[in-house]
Amino acid sequence: MRPARRDTRAEILSLAEQLFHARGYHGFSYQDIAQALGVKNAAIHYHFASKEDLGLALIGRLRELVRKNLELFRGNPIDPVAAIQAYFGYYRNHCAATHSICAVGMLAAELSTVPDAMRLQARALADEMRELLAAILEAGRARGVMQFAGEPAARALSLMCTMGGAAQVTRLKDSPEVLETVIAQVSRELGLAA
Amino acid sequence: MRPARRDTRAEILSLAEQLFHARGYHGFSYQDIAQALGVKNAAIHYHFASKEDLGLALIGRLRELVRKNLELFRGNPIDPVAAIQAYFGYYRNHCAATHSICAVGMLAAELSTVPDAMRLQARALADEMRELLAAILEAGRARGVMQFAGEPAARALSLMCTMGGAAQVTRLKDSPEVLETVIAQVSRELGLAA
DNA sequence: GTCTATATCCGGATAGAC
DNA sequence: GTCTATCCGGATATAGAC
Structure with a gap:
């Protein structure tokens, strides 16, 4: 029941994640974080000895999130359409809204x-992202609410590439319309209601 | 009829382009180029006063290439399937083969x-890339050799995102199979022969 | 056109006091 | 847990000789 004491480590991680999505691993420095948090450079090194440690913690957290979602969906796969809408929602509310791109695309670059x-x-x-999407697509087709040709794993891979690319072009063009156009096109092809 | 004298400027540009596709704009230095060419740092600055100049020249050359292809296709749009196969071929023979990604994706990151x-x-x-793809898709559908729903411009945007993403995941996973899976999936959906 | 030499800055990282 | 101070390396860039 301690008062809301600052958890510096968590704040660093959270800020680093934002900076990473916006500018990439090499696009932010310990200085950036230190200044934003009102502490000194060395304080960040106390929590994350090297930048690599910080980077690993960052991706680890994202993996955790994806794994949790996969587990959740597998435990209760009754609404694949809602699941894929949530996936689209991530790109709308996170990527497009903050002018950032998804971690996979950033790391690939x-x-x-x-x-x-x-x-x-x-x-x-x-891999985990693809697995999650494959599970959603497979359930969607089995329940007759999605249509596509080929294996769910192949369609999931293609979808992941499309949406990752969409986030990038959306940011490049500074135009949420790009994202909406791609989502509409993909939805049409999967047989989802507009 | 001068003997094959080195055109340092062209060599710089060509090497910078490779480095850019592999490591990004911030991922290579004047040193990298100078060493590879067996000259000194300052020599590069003579040809490109600032790195920004080099970067602009680099993208300019890519734009030129796309524009030329667009002009070519518009002048003779008889074989859209060959055109799109050539587009796939770029990802196979350039991106996948050299473990690099396309410029749009890199710049977006x-x-x-x-x-x-x-x-x-x-x-x-x-924009120009999208225009080229839209022209190809539109011609393909008009001639009955490609099928897709919606506007050619929308389908072109989606395709561009998919292939850009595919190059990235291919590199991330170090697996040409990723690219082939996506190309096969896209081809199936466009009604192209496997 | 290319060189040597140098200026300037910035990022990651460490030592040791508090 | 956070500070001050410092080190090191790398990158862009410039001045001026050849």
């Missing part, structure tokens, strides 16, 4: 300039 | 850390 361990984490994140 | 002028160039590049 920075892949060759990022520590090895982060590369592995990024791969795992992409 | 680095967007907020790149000079203003480059942002504008990047937007124009994306």
Whole structure:
């Protein structure tokens, strides 16, 4: 029942995540975080000895989130349409609204300039994301509320690429309309109601 | 009829383009180029006073290429299927083969850390790319060799996002199979022969 | 056109006091 | 847990000789 004492570590992680989505792993510095939090450079190093540690913690948290969603959906796969709308919602309310892009796309771009361990984490994140989408698509088709040709895993991969790309072009063009156009096109092809 | 004298400027540009696709605008330095070409740092600055100049020249060349292809296709739109196969071929033979990603995706990721002028160039590049794809898709549907719902411009945008994302995930997973899976899925949906 | 030399700045990281 | 102070390396960029 302690009063709302600052949890610096959590604040760092949260801010770093925003900065990462907006500017990439190499696009922010310990200085940026320190200044925003009103502490000094060295304080960040106390919580995350190296920037790589921070990067790993960051992706780890995202993986956790995806895994939790997968578990949730598998435990109660009654509404695949709502699940995919939530997926679209992420791009609307997170990416487009904050002019940022998704972590997989950012990490893919920075892949060759990022520590090895982060590369592995990024791969795992992409795998888990694909797994989640495949589960949703498979359930959707089985219940007759989605239509597509081919394997759910293949369609999930393609969808993931499309939406990741959509977030990027949306940001590039600074136009939420881009995202809406792609979502509308994809929805049409999956047989979802507009 | 001068002997094959080195055109340093062209070599710089060509090498910078490779480095950019592989590591991004911030991922390579004048040093990298200088060493690879066996000259000194300052020599690069002679040809491109600032890195921004180099970046602009680089994107400008890509735009030129896309524009040329658009002009070519518009002048002779008899084989849209070959045109789209060539588009897929770029991802196979350039991106996947060199473990790099396409410029639009790279620039979208680095967007907020790149000079203003480059942002504008990047937007124009994306627009022109979309225009080219829309022309191909429209011709393909008109000739009955491609099927899709909605406007060609919307389908073109979605396709561009899908393929850009596919290059990124292919690189992330270090797996050409990812690219082939996406191409196969897209081809199926467009009604192209496998 | 290319060189040497240098200026300037910035990012990550560490040591040791408080 | 946070501070001050400092080190190191790397990157862009410029001046002036050749």
